[in-house]
Amino acid sequence: MGLVKKKAAPELAPVLAPAATGARPDPLASLEDADAAVRRDAAHALGHAALPGAEAALARRLQTEGDAGVREAILTALARIATPDAAAALVPFLDREDAALRNAALESLQQMPAEVAAPALLPLLDHADADLRIFAVQGLGSLVHPSRADWLARVMERDADVNVCLAAVEALAEAGSPEALSSLETLARRFPGDAFVAFAVDAARSSFQGR
């Protein structure tokens, strides 16, 4: 999916301002147009000037949208709107069979400001599905937030699934979080004899210690 800046550019908002001609179509209605180019333009317009109900309409369209360009426009629009409703609208897509769609949904969430994305992702840390918890960890791990290291440390200390824990290690290692060292040691003790865990913990430990 396309990249967007963390905050919408206010100077782009007039894209949806009522035209003098009054002929500009309603983008909410145009999302259901038979022409993919019209749907893509509608999503683009909604991303620049969110109308009430835009998040739900975009998410509804995304559920059935088959055109890759329109999908990308919808995901970009939701990332740009970046309201709590937009974040919440993306969460169900993390559970889709379509790998491209679920990865793109995660990427859209990661592009939102941390104070918007985190409340949508944090509840997933307690979800019964480990794959969803992994997505939550990857999402939270990419956010710039003062509680980020604490969230990930708690995962390493408590989550029962080794792959969820390893996702936390990966996220911590990427940013370097020395305060999580004790949680790393805890993780190594929780999964003794797992060669990959030992390797990942050792790599993260080295990364934290600047070696």
Added chain:
Amino acid sequence: MSGTNAGGPRILVVDDAVTVRAFSRRVLEADGFVVDEAVNGIEGLERAMATPPDLVIVDVNMRKMDGYTMLRVLRRDPGLRDVPAIMISTESKDSDREQALLAGANWYIVKPPRPEMLVEAARLLTGRPPDREDAP
């Protein structure tokens, strides 16, 4: 075997997790394979097209291009369609394995990878014989 050199069969590891790439490299190089890396499906395809590997090991969930999509593209490329592929994923449901096989994978490994499983699968798919003590 395409891409084979004096160092052994060439394996392309495609995963957005640096730890998985590093672990796979360590395990496979210790067994004589030559390892190349890519961080997503697009980069994986670019590397595979530039230097056809003897085996690809590809993750499912990656940004830009996921593993299923990469394998489907690989299987449509006349020069790469016969390259064996291992799909590696945290997802362990039967439907995940089925989806991997339908996309063109020859083998499916659930993360975290066990070194011996990784090596045995790589040997089998690249046609390398097992260790002498394992031989019948």
